Protein backbone atom coordinates (compact mmCIF):
# COMPACT_ATOMS: atom_id res chain seq x y z
CA UNK A 575 0.00 0.00 0.00
CA UNK A 576 2.83 2.34 0.91
CA UNK A 577 4.33 1.85 -2.54
CA UNK A 578 1.06 2.57 -4.28
CA UNK A 579 0.60 5.76 -2.29
CA UNK A 580 4.15 6.78 -3.05
CA UNK A 581 3.68 6.29 -6.80
CA UNK A 582 0.43 8.21 -6.68
CA UNK A 583 2.21 11.09 -4.99
CA UNK A 584 5.04 11.03 -7.49
CA UNK A 585 2.52 10.86 -10.31
CA UNK A 586 0.51 13.84 -9.06
CA UNK A 587 3.73 15.69 -8.31
CA UNK A 588 4.84 15.36 -11.90
CA UNK A 589 1.40 16.23 -13.10
CA UNK A 590 1.23 19.41 -11.02
CA UNK A 591 4.64 20.50 -12.18
CA UNK A 592 3.33 20.33 -15.74
CA UNK A 593 5.66 17.58 -16.89
CA UNK A 594 4.54 16.31 -20.30
CA UNK A 595 6.28 12.92 -20.24
CA UNK A 596 3.92 11.21 -17.78
CA UNK A 597 2.76 8.00 -19.46
CA UNK A 598 -0.86 6.94 -19.08
CA UNK A 599 -1.32 3.89 -16.81
CA UNK A 600 -0.89 0.56 -18.62
CA UNK A 601 -4.64 -0.06 -18.62
CA UNK A 602 -5.08 3.01 -20.83
CA UNK A 603 -2.80 1.74 -23.59
CA UNK A 604 -4.36 1.90 -27.03
CA UNK A 605 -5.92 -1.42 -28.00
CA UNK A 606 -5.12 -2.53 -31.52
CA UNK A 607 -6.93 -5.50 -33.00
CA UNK A 608 -5.39 -7.06 -36.10
CA UNK A 609 -7.61 -9.52 -37.91
CA UNK A 610 -5.10 -12.32 -38.66
CA UNK A 611 -2.26 -13.59 -36.42
CA UNK A 612 0.43 -12.78 -39.03
CA UNK A 613 -0.91 -9.25 -39.25
CA UNK A 614 -0.93 -8.94 -35.45
CA UNK A 615 2.73 -9.98 -35.46
CA UNK A 616 3.70 -7.44 -38.13
CA UNK A 617 1.70 -4.74 -36.32
CA UNK A 618 3.30 -5.58 -32.96
CA UNK A 619 6.73 -5.16 -34.52
CA UNK A 620 5.83 -1.64 -35.62
CA UNK A 621 3.96 -0.79 -32.42
CA UNK A 622 6.64 -1.90 -29.96
CA UNK A 623 5.54 -1.59 -26.33
CA UNK A 624 3.41 1.53 -26.75
CA UNK A 625 0.24 -0.35 -27.67
CA UNK A 626 -1.26 -3.72 -27.03
CA UNK A 627 -1.85 -5.74 -30.21
CA UNK A 628 -4.17 -8.72 -30.38
CA UNK A 629 -5.35 -10.97 -33.17
CA UNK A 630 -9.06 -11.46 -33.77
CA UNK A 631 -8.69 -14.80 -35.58
CA UNK A 632 -6.93 -17.42 -33.45
CA UNK A 633 -3.88 -19.16 -34.89
CA UNK A 634 -4.70 -22.12 -37.08
CA UNK A 635 -7.99 -20.75 -38.42
CA UNK A 636 -8.44 -19.96 -42.13
CA UNK A 637 -9.58 -16.34 -42.66
CA UNK A 638 -11.31 -17.37 -45.92
CA UNK A 639 -13.85 -19.43 -43.98
CA UNK A 640 -13.92 -17.43 -40.74
CA UNK A 641 -17.26 -16.47 -39.24
CA UNK A 642 -17.74 -13.83 -36.55
CA UNK A 643 -19.15 -14.82 -33.16
CA UNK A 644 -20.97 -12.22 -31.00
CA UNK A 645 -17.80 -12.11 -28.83
CA UNK A 646 -15.74 -11.25 -31.94
CA UNK A 647 -18.14 -8.43 -32.78
CA UNK A 648 -17.76 -7.07 -29.24
CA UNK A 649 -13.95 -7.16 -29.54
CA UNK A 650 -14.14 -5.41 -32.92
CA UNK A 651 -16.31 -2.65 -31.47
CA UNK A 652 -14.09 -2.14 -28.42
CA UNK A 653 -10.72 -1.78 -30.15
CA UNK A 654 -9.27 1.70 -30.74
CA UNK A 655 -7.62 0.57 -33.97
CA UNK A 656 -8.44 -2.26 -36.39
CA UNK A 657 -5.78 -3.58 -38.77
CA UNK A 658 -7.10 -5.44 -41.81
CA UNK A 659 -5.24 -7.13 -44.62
CA UNK A 660 -7.80 -5.82 -47.12
CA UNK A 661 -7.99 -6.83 -50.78
CA UNK A 662 -11.16 -8.85 -50.14
CA UNK A 663 -9.66 -11.29 -47.59
CA UNK A 664 -12.00 -10.24 -44.77
CA UNK A 665 -15.43 -10.23 -46.33
CA UNK A 666 -16.93 -11.34 -43.01
CA UNK A 667 -16.12 -7.85 -41.64
CA UNK A 668 -18.29 -5.88 -44.02
CA UNK A 669 -21.44 -5.78 -41.85
CA UNK A 670 -19.38 -4.62 -38.84
CA UNK A 671 -17.30 -2.03 -40.68
CA UNK A 672 -20.36 -0.38 -42.16
CA UNK A 673 -21.38 0.62 -38.61
CA UNK A 674 -17.96 1.23 -37.04
CA UNK A 675 -17.69 3.85 -34.33
CA UNK A 676 -16.57 7.32 -35.38
CA UNK A 677 -13.52 7.33 -33.10
CA UNK A 678 -12.16 4.03 -34.37
CA UNK A 679 -9.27 3.97 -36.82
CA UNK A 680 -9.23 1.28 -39.52
CA UNK A 681 -5.83 0.58 -41.09
CA UNK A 682 -5.96 -1.39 -44.34
CA UNK A 683 -2.46 -2.85 -44.44
CA UNK A 684 -2.36 -3.60 -48.16
CA UNK A 685 -3.59 -0.14 -49.19
CA UNK A 686 -1.58 1.19 -52.13
CA UNK A 687 -0.56 -2.23 -53.48
CA UNK A 688 -1.81 -3.31 -56.89
CA UNK A 689 -3.32 -6.76 -57.33
CA UNK A 690 -1.62 -9.18 -59.67
CA UNK A 691 -3.92 -10.36 -62.48
CA UNK A 692 -6.29 -13.15 -61.44
CA UNK A 693 -8.18 -15.79 -63.35
CA UNK A 694 -11.19 -13.88 -64.75
CA UNK A 695 -13.49 -16.88 -64.20
CA UNK A 696 -12.83 -16.79 -60.45
CA UNK A 697 -16.10 -15.57 -58.96
CA UNK A 698 -14.53 -15.07 -55.52
CA UNK A 699 -11.86 -12.73 -56.88
CA UNK A 700 -13.84 -9.52 -57.32
CA UNK A 701 -11.14 -7.61 -55.40
CA UNK A 702 -8.19 -9.36 -57.03
CA UNK A 703 -5.65 -11.52 -55.21
CA UNK A 704 -5.46 -10.62 -51.49
CA UNK A 705 -2.34 -12.72 -50.65
CA UNK A 706 0.07 -9.75 -50.83
CA UNK A 707 1.84 -10.73 -47.60
CA UNK A 708 3.41 -13.84 -49.12
CA UNK A 709 5.95 -11.49 -50.76
CA UNK A 710 7.98 -9.74 -48.00
CA UNK A 711 8.57 -6.74 -50.26
CA UNK A 712 4.81 -6.12 -50.20
CA UNK A 713 4.90 -6.30 -46.41
CA UNK A 714 7.06 -3.15 -46.39
CA UNK A 715 3.96 -1.35 -47.66
CA UNK A 716 1.98 -2.96 -44.80
CA UNK A 717 4.58 -1.62 -42.38
CA UNK A 718 4.28 1.89 -43.83
CA UNK A 719 0.47 1.88 -43.61
CA UNK A 720 0.59 0.59 -40.03
CA UNK A 721 3.27 3.14 -39.04
CA UNK A 722 1.25 5.99 -40.56
CA UNK A 723 -1.97 4.83 -38.85
CA UNK A 724 -0.41 4.42 -35.41
CA UNK A 725 1.31 7.80 -35.74
CA UNK A 726 -2.00 9.41 -36.62
CA UNK A 727 -3.79 8.03 -33.56
CA UNK A 728 -0.80 8.38 -31.20
CA UNK A 729 1.39 11.28 -32.41
CA UNK A 730 3.60 11.09 -29.30
CA UNK A 731 4.82 7.71 -30.54
CA UNK A 732 5.91 9.00 -33.96
CA UNK A 733 9.64 8.61 -33.36
CA UNK A 734 9.28 5.15 -31.82
CA UNK A 735 7.03 3.89 -34.61
CA UNK A 736 9.38 5.20 -37.30
CA UNK A 737 12.36 3.52 -35.64
CA UNK A 738 10.49 0.22 -35.14
CA UNK A 739 9.36 0.31 -38.77
CA UNK A 740 12.91 0.94 -39.97
CA UNK A 741 14.21 -2.04 -38.01
CA UNK A 742 11.46 -4.36 -39.17
CA UNK A 743 11.90 -3.30 -42.81
CA UNK A 744 15.54 -4.29 -42.46
CA UNK A 745 14.43 -7.76 -41.34
CA UNK A 746 12.05 -7.94 -44.32
CA UNK A 747 14.93 -7.08 -46.65
CA UNK A 748 17.04 -9.80 -45.03
CA UNK A 749 14.18 -12.27 -45.40
CA UNK A 750 13.76 -11.36 -49.08
CA UNK A 751 17.49 -11.93 -49.79
CA UNK A 752 17.45 -15.17 -47.79
CA UNK A 753 14.49 -16.59 -49.74
CA UNK A 754 16.05 -15.61 -53.08
CA UNK A 755 19.30 -17.31 -51.98
CA UNK A 756 17.52 -20.51 -50.90
CA UNK A 757 15.50 -20.72 -54.10
CA UNK A 758 18.75 -20.76 -56.11
CA UNK A 759 19.13 -24.39 -54.98
CA UNK A 760 16.12 -25.26 -57.16
CA UNK A 761 16.90 -25.60 -60.89
CA UNK A 762 14.81 -23.01 -62.82
CA UNK A 763 12.89 -25.73 -64.71
CA UNK A 764 11.75 -27.23 -61.38
CA UNK A 765 10.51 -23.95 -59.88
CA UNK A 766 6.91 -25.09 -60.25
CA UNK A 767 4.18 -24.56 -57.67
CA UNK A 768 0.91 -26.44 -57.31
CA UNK A 769 -1.01 -25.36 -54.23
CA UNK A 770 -4.32 -25.94 -52.54
CA UNK A 771 -5.81 -22.63 -53.63
CA UNK A 772 -4.26 -19.76 -55.56
CA UNK A 773 -2.37 -18.12 -52.72
CA UNK A 774 1.26 -18.17 -53.87
CA UNK A 775 1.09 -15.79 -56.83
CA UNK A 776 3.03 -12.91 -55.24
CA UNK A 777 5.63 -15.30 -53.85
CA UNK A 778 5.97 -16.94 -57.28
CA UNK A 779 6.33 -13.57 -59.03
CA UNK A 780 9.02 -12.42 -56.60
CA UNK A 781 11.16 -15.58 -56.61
CA UNK A 782 10.80 -16.85 -60.17
CA UNK A 783 8.34 -19.70 -59.71
CA UNK A 784 5.60 -20.65 -62.15
CA UNK A 785 2.20 -21.41 -60.65
CA UNK A 786 1.14 -24.54 -62.55
CA UNK A 787 -2.28 -24.71 -60.95
CA UNK A 788 -4.25 -25.13 -57.76
CA UNK A 789 -6.52 -27.85 -56.45
CA UNK A 790 -9.15 -25.15 -55.90
CA UNK A 791 -8.80 -22.80 -58.85
CA UNK A 792 -9.64 -19.74 -56.81
CA UNK A 793 -7.95 -17.06 -54.69
CA UNK A 794 -10.21 -18.23 -51.87
CA UNK A 795 -10.25 -21.64 -50.24
CA UNK A 796 -14.06 -21.64 -50.14
CA UNK A 797 -14.71 -23.47 -53.41
CA UNK A 798 -14.49 -27.00 -54.74
CA UNK A 799 -13.26 -28.29 -58.12
CA UNK A 800 -15.36 -30.10 -60.70
CA UNK A 801 -14.27 -33.48 -62.11
CA UNK A 802 -13.24 -31.67 -65.30
CA UNK A 803 -11.08 -29.18 -63.36
CA UNK A 804 -9.45 -32.08 -61.49
CA UNK A 805 -8.47 -33.93 -64.66
CA UNK A 806 -7.28 -30.68 -66.28
CA UNK A 807 -4.99 -30.06 -63.30
CA UNK A 808 -3.64 -33.63 -63.45
CA UNK A 809 -2.79 -33.00 -67.12
CA UNK A 810 -1.12 -29.65 -66.29
CA UNK A 811 0.98 -31.24 -63.53
CA UNK A 812 2.08 -34.07 -65.84
CA UNK A 813 2.91 -31.75 -68.71
CA UNK A 814 4.85 -29.30 -66.57
CA UNK A 815 6.51 -32.09 -64.59
CA UNK A 816 5.63 -30.41 -61.29
CA UNK A 817 7.24 -32.49 -58.52
CA UNK A 818 4.94 -31.54 -55.64
CA UNK A 819 1.56 -30.28 -54.50
CA UNK A 820 1.82 -27.93 -51.50
CA UNK A 821 -1.04 -27.85 -49.02
CA UNK A 822 -1.74 -25.25 -46.38
CA UNK A 823 -2.06 -26.34 -42.81
CA UNK A 824 -5.79 -26.99 -42.58
CA UNK A 825 -6.43 -27.96 -46.21
CA UNK A 826 -8.23 -31.24 -46.81
CA UNK A 827 -5.62 -33.59 -48.34
CA UNK A 828 -8.11 -35.95 -50.02
CA UNK A 829 -8.33 -34.16 -53.37
CA UNK A 830 -4.59 -33.51 -53.45
CA UNK A 831 -3.85 -37.17 -52.70
CA UNK A 832 -6.12 -38.20 -55.56
CA UNK A 833 -4.42 -35.77 -57.94
CA UNK A 834 -0.99 -36.84 -56.73
CA UNK A 835 -1.77 -40.52 -57.29
CA UNK A 836 -2.58 -39.82 -60.94
CA UNK A 837 0.17 -37.33 -61.67
CA UNK A 838 3.22 -38.71 -59.85
CA UNK A 839 3.59 -35.56 -57.76
CA UNK A 840 4.14 -35.86 -54.02
CA UNK A 841 1.97 -34.03 -51.49
CA UNK A 842 3.69 -31.69 -49.03
CA UNK A 843 1.40 -30.71 -46.17
CA UNK A 844 1.41 -28.16 -43.36
CA UNK A 845 2.57 -24.97 -45.05
CA UNK A 846 1.65 -21.94 -42.95
CA UNK A 847 0.28 -19.25 -45.21
CA UNK A 848 -2.84 -17.64 -43.73
CA UNK A 849 -2.06 -18.23 -40.07
CA UNK A 850 0.85 -18.64 -37.71
CA UNK A 851 1.65 -21.72 -35.66
CA UNK A 852 1.29 -21.68 -31.86
CA UNK A 853 4.22 -19.97 -30.10
CA UNK A 854 6.20 -23.21 -29.72
CA UNK A 855 5.60 -24.25 -33.37
CA UNK A 856 7.78 -23.72 -36.47
CA UNK A 857 5.99 -20.60 -37.75
CA UNK A 858 5.19 -18.50 -34.71
CA UNK A 859 6.06 -15.18 -36.40
CA UNK A 860 5.58 -13.85 -39.92
CA UNK A 861 9.34 -14.04 -40.58
CA UNK A 862 9.51 -17.66 -39.33
CA UNK A 863 6.44 -18.60 -41.35
CA UNK A 864 8.08 -17.40 -44.57
CA UNK A 865 11.36 -19.21 -43.78
CA UNK A 866 9.52 -22.39 -42.86
CA UNK A 867 7.48 -22.45 -46.10
CA UNK A 868 10.55 -21.69 -48.20
CA UNK A 869 12.47 -24.56 -46.59
CA UNK A 870 9.61 -26.99 -47.31
CA UNK A 871 9.31 -25.77 -50.91
CA UNK A 872 13.05 -25.86 -51.64
CA UNK A 873 13.47 -29.34 -50.10
CA UNK A 874 10.60 -30.72 -52.20
CA UNK A 875 11.70 -29.20 -55.51
CA UNK A 876 15.51 -29.15 -55.60
Ligand SMILES: [Zn+2]
Pocket residue numbers: 638705771772773793794795848
Ligand atom coordinates in the same frame (compact mmCIF):
# COMPACT_ATOMS: atom_id res chain seq x y z
ZN1 LIG B 1 -5.99 -17.61 -49.42
